[in-house]
Amino acid sequence: MRKRAIMIFLRDVRGALLISLWFMFLTFPLMVIKVNPIERTVTWRWDNMAYVGLLSFLLYLAGRQYVKYREKRLEPARRRSLGEKTKRIFRGLRENPVPAYTLMTAAGAFALAFPFIFSTYQTNIMITALMYVVLGLGLNIVVGVAGLLDLGYVAFYAVGAYSYALLNLHFGIGFWTALPIGALLGMTFGILLGFPVLRLRGDYLAIVTLGFGEIIRLILENWNEFSKGPSGISNIPRPGLFGLEMSLEAAIIYLYFLMIGLVLFTVFVVRRLQDSRIGRAWYALREDEIACQAMGIDKTKTKLTAFALGATWAGMAGVIFAAKTTFINPASFTFLESAIILCIVVLGGMGSIIGVILAALILILLPEYLRAFSDYRMLVFGAVLVLMMVFRPQGLVGHRRRTYTVKPDAGRSGNAA
Amino acid sequence: MDYFIELFFSGLTRGSIYALIALGYTMVYGIIGLINFAHGEIYMIGAFTALIVSTVLSIYNMPLAAILVLTVLASAIWAGAYGFTVEKLAYKPLRRAPRLSPLISAIGMSIFLQNYVLLAQTPDFLPFPPLIPEFAFMEPVAGVIGSSELVILTMTTVLMLLLTLFIKFTRLGKAMRATAQDRTMARLVGINVNMIISATFIIGSGLAAIGGLLIASHIGQINFFIGFIAGIKAFTAAVLGGIGSVPGAVLGSFILGLTESFATGYVSSDYEDVFAFSLLVLILIFRPAGLLGKSAAEKV
Numbered sequence: 001m002r003k004r005a006i007m008i009f010l011r012d013v014r015g016a017l018l019i020s021l022w023f024m025f026l027t028f029p030l031m032v033i034k035v036n037p038i039e040r041t042v043t044w045r046w047d048n049m050a051y052v053g054l055l056s057f058l059l060y061l062a063g064r065q066y067v068k069y070r071e072k073r074l075e076p077a078r079r080r081s082l083g084e085k086t087k088r089i090f091r092g093l094r095e096n097p098v099p100a101y102t103l104m105t106a107a108g109a110f111a112l113a114f115p116f117i118f119s120t121y122q123t124n125i126m127i128t129a130l131m132y133v134v135l136g137l138g139l140n141i142v143v144g145v146a147g148l149l150d151l152g153y154v155a156f157y158a159v160g161a162y163s164y165a166l167l168n169l170h171f172g173i174g175f176w177t178a179l180p181i182g183a184l185l186g187m188t189f190g191i192l193l194g195f196p197v198l199r200l201r202g203d204y205l206a207i208v209t210l211g212f213g214e215i216i217r218l219i220l221e222n223w224n225e226f227s228k229g230p231s232g233i234s235n236i237p238r239p240g241l242f243g244l245e246m247s248l249e250a251a252i253i254y255l256y257f258l259m260i261g262l263v264l265f266t267v268f269v270v271r272r273l274q275d276s277r278i279g280r281a282w283y284a285l286r287e288d289e290i291a292c293q294a295m296g297i298d299k300t301k302t303k304l305t306a307f308a309l310g311a312t313w314a315g316m317a318g319v320i321f322a323a324k325t326t327f328i329n330p331a332s333f334t335f336l337e338s339a340i341i342l343c344i345v346v347l348g349g350m351g352s353i354i355g356v357i358l359a360a361l362i363l364i365l366l367p368e369y370l371r372a373f374s375d376y377r378m379l380v381f382g383a384v385l386v387l388m389m390v391f392r393p394q395g396l397v398g399h400r401r402r403t404y405t406v407k408p409d410a411g412r413s414g415n416a417a
Numbered sequence: 418m419d420y421f422i423e424l425f426f427s428g429l430t431r432g433s434i435y436a437l438i439a440l441g442y443t444m445v446y447g448i449i450g451l452i453n454f455a456h457g458e459i460y461m462i463g464a465f466t467a468l469i470v471s472t473v474l475s476i477y478n479m480p481l482a483a484i485l486v487l488t489v490l491a492s493a494i495w496a497g498a499y500g501f502t503v504e505k506l507a508y509k510p511l512r513r514a515p516r517l518s519p520l521i522s523a524i525g526m527s528i529f530l531q532n533y534v535l536l537a538q539t540p541d542f543l544p545f546p547p548l549i550p551e552f553a554f555m556e557p558v559a560g561v562i563g564s565s566e567l568v569i570l571t572m573t574t575v576l577m578l579l580l581t582l583f584i585k586f587t588r589l590g591k592a593m594r595a596t597a598q599d600r601t602m603a604r605l606v607g608i609n610v611n612m613i614i615s616a617t618f619i620i621g622s623g624l625a626a627i628g629g630l631l632i633a634s635h636i637g638q639i640n641f642f643i644g645f646i647a648g649i650k651a652f653t654a655a656v657l658g659g660i661g662s663v664p665g666a667v668l669g670s671f672i673l674g675l676t677e678s679f680a681t682g683y684v685s686s687d688y689e690d691v692f693a694f695s696l697l698v699l700i701l702i703f704r705p706a707g708l709l710g711k712s713a714a715e716k717v
Contacts, residue, residue: 035472211694379532385525
């Protein structure tokens with residue numbers, strides 16, 4: 001028995017060695033050699049090769065151990081007991097929601113006290129994170145709930161931001177008037193763009209939305225008379241409160257509470273929608289389009305509502321973004337921005353509200369506080385997308401669909417679930 | 418008239434580069450039905466490898482011919498290796514997952530590779546050494562077509578012919594076509610499907626890398642972001658011709674290259690990328706199956 005374990009371990013080590021050799025070969029030109037074609041000099045960075053080799057060796061071994069652990073854990077007998085345990089915890093939470101409420105109250109109190117405990121700088125970062133929460137929840141309706149992969153989400157965000165900036169520039173329209181206008185314009189664009197493309201199949205839809213996003217950005221960049229081009233629009237006023245003059249600090253705290261309000265409003269709307277008729281139609285559409293059509297769900301209309309609703313939220317977030325930064329230019333609306341929002345939805349778990357909120361806070365706040373690693377931010381985002389798809393496609397917090405069960409003793413005729 | 422011919426050749430050159438990249442998209446799509454979003458990044462890695470290898474070799478004073486051959490080989494081999502690894506890491510575990518999962522994974526891979534090159538090399542533009550010499554016999558027509566354009570056109574034509582012959586006549590090529598038609602059936606008749614998929618990725622990546630090195634040497638500079646736009650344009654070309662069809666990808670690429678060249682030449686160069694994106698949107702809306710593709714109804 002022991003001999004066998006050693007044999008297996010040795011086989012793993014051999015595998016790890018081969019893998020690390022492969023990755024050392026793979027990364028050799030890009031990681032090791034650095035050339036300067038102008039001065040014709042070469043820098044050899046052999047230490048990088050050692051890191052790559054060591055890292056891939058250890059990762060492979062760790063991965064093997066994880067797979068073994070998972071296999072052992074997923075033995076039928078143990079899986080049953082494990083499933084029972086988690087089920088009991090969930091049931092406990094549902095029947096006795098006191099710990100959940102305490103947790104929510106604590107989080108709420110922390111959110112209320114945040115701007116008074118921490119500095120303006122911290123509050124500003126938090127506002128950004130909350131903005132991504134709203135964007136994530138908005139995209140969650142489109143990608144997570146309705147299953148439409150929208151890679152041009154940032155286009156609607158840009159529409160919102162530019163509608164406030166331009167309306168303010170030309171007509172002096174204030175924040176509170178611009179907010180519904182931005183939302184409405186976002187929705188209009190969502191419907192206009194969505195109408196022709198929503199009959200496309202999933203992966204084509206992704207590419208077309210990506211194309212639209214880029215077209216809008218390129219137009220903003222090149223149409224100087226309309227959008228002032230790459231130099232952008234500056235001096236956008238912050239949100240006002242009945243014409244009250246506010247110091248910078250007060251304005252930021254005000255904006256913070258505005259964002260908290262918007263997040264709560266978004267969560268409320270999304271929650272109500274998820275259990276509504278249209279929400280269930282979205283879920284059904286995500287699972288199986290053909291079955292949906294057979295059940296008499298209007299495919300185009302259902303998809304269009306999801307798309308337009310997502311765009312509305314992006315438009316609102318855009319108006320707030322313009323008001324927060326007081327300066328916008330097309331560089332803020334690249335594809336990478338869409339990718340970050342998508343990453344939030346994927347990490348949080350498609351369709352899960354609490355998951356998306358957590359993911360937005362993690363992905364936006366962590367790089368801010370780990371400044372040393374902020375260069376690796378996008379690298380990690382890319383890796384997160386791949387790893388989540390491979391290992392945990394349901395996200396950090398898998399969404400539990402509302403299910404209706406009949407208690408066994410409730411009625412003998414009730415065998416429906 | 419000269420201007421027209423010049424634009425025509427520059428369009429052909431663009432088109433042939435798009436074709437080299439689009440072939441990878443279309444072959445992969447034909448076999449596993451996945452839009453390999455990271456394909457543009459493989460092209461970029463090919464160009465970077467070529468830059469590094471050719472600079473190192475030229476510092477060690479190798480003869481020009483040796484530099485050329487070794488650079489082409491090295492960039493194709495390493496790009497192939499990256500394509501192979503990407504497939505194994507990011508797509509193979511997801512073969513039975515819902516349709517959107519591999520696509521999201523591919524987007525992640527694309528972002529990862531871009532930033533990997535940015536961190537391992539440089540965020541700036543790097544000048545690319547002109548690998549293709551100016552031929553003396555091209556002197557009289559230099560106004561309308563340059564030496565590098567001639568080399569690009571010849572090289573892509575040769576590569577495409579080789580690829581067509583390969584797919585038509587060799588054992589591996591036949592196995593590829595069989596896998597594209599019906600993966601389960603191919604497995605039943607003893608084709609190693611995993612190996613075929615890997616081979617497709619390696620060949621597609623190698624072609625993209627050669628495209629990358631040719632265009633980089635023609636334009637004269639590269640950075641980590643070139644793969645994004647080139648990838649989307651090549652994808653547009655593949656969809657235009659009908660994704661999954663090899664001749665379609667080539668046809669679509671030439672149409673796209675010529676359209677772009679004439680549009681930027683006669684209309685405006687500010688909106689160069691907008692033309693390609695608009696074309697993509699229009700095709701997908703009006704003829705999603707492409708010019709040479711067959712539209713298939715989705716079945717339960």
